[in-house]
Amino acid sequence: MCRPTYFAVDYVINPWMDPSTPVDVDRAIAQWTTLADTYRRLGHTVELIEPIPGLPDMVFAANGATVIDGTVLGSQFRYPERTEEGPAYLNWFARNGFVTQEAKSTNEGEGDLLLTERYLLAGTGFRTDLDAHSQAQELFGRPVITLQLVDPRFYHLDTALTVLGGPAGVAYLPQAFSAGSRKVLRQLFPDAIIAREEDAAVLGLNAVSDGHRVVLPVQARGLAAQLTERGYQPVGVDLSELRKAGGGPKCCTLEVRD
Ligand code: ARG
DSSP: OOOOTTOOOOSOSSTTOOTTSOOOHHHHHHHHHHHHHHHHHTTOOOOOOOOOTTOGGGGOGGGGEEEETTEEEEOBOSSGGGTTHHHHHHHHHHHTTOEEEOOSSOBOGGGTEEEOSSOEEEEESSSSOHHHHHHHHHHHOOOEEEEEBOOGGGOSGGGTEEEEETTTEEEEOGGGBOHHHHHHHHHHOTTOEEOOHHHHTTTTTOOEESSSEEEEETTOHHHHHHHHHTTOEEEEEOOHHHHTTTOOTTTTOOOOOO
16 A cells, blocks of 8 residues: 555546545545555555655555566556556565566556456456556466446446455446446356446445455445345445545555465
């Protein structure tokens, strides 16, 4: 995770960002701290990367890399405002003894690459490109399933779909995907939780699950109820300040799978 010390909304690279809306950095830091404490309370270890001035979106660690079996695929950001985050994250992993590979094309890490038990789900349409999907398949040896995103509000796969593990497998918002991708999702995850628009609109699908406990935005009440109904335990957190940049709990979290 990366503390939002230099958090701001001073450019626009997704429809959530409006530089005329004031951002309360202290509040963002407090909300982020609660998220980190929530992970610790649930038994996770939280590693921190040093924030860099001038990189306000660096708090969204999920985009910094993709880590599977201790191997790290670096990121290459679509927009110049975030370019420098790629090497910053990759260097962190190299310094900490991980095997790393640089991205060869636009790749926004675990914003668009989500690991399930059997597949690596890979979003495209707004950020990560198809060549990055091939690179990820070759590097990790996991079957990549390309999914086409169609709604600019849900510009990263992790805003439209959550990997839950457990009985449902995933939760997703069908209308965020192309018709073909919807069919693919229906085939692969027949028991999925189908999210409602109002929950996706508060970034409810930007969640982190350990297979049972699901950390999600507290505002996503309908999704929390659906999760409970299916035997999961929703753990609500408030990241309303970070949502002004288009991010939620999952965006603030890069899972280090060693
Ligand atoms: N402002 C950031 C961007 O548009 C938000 C990134 C959110 N991260 C995520 N994993 N969805 O790139």
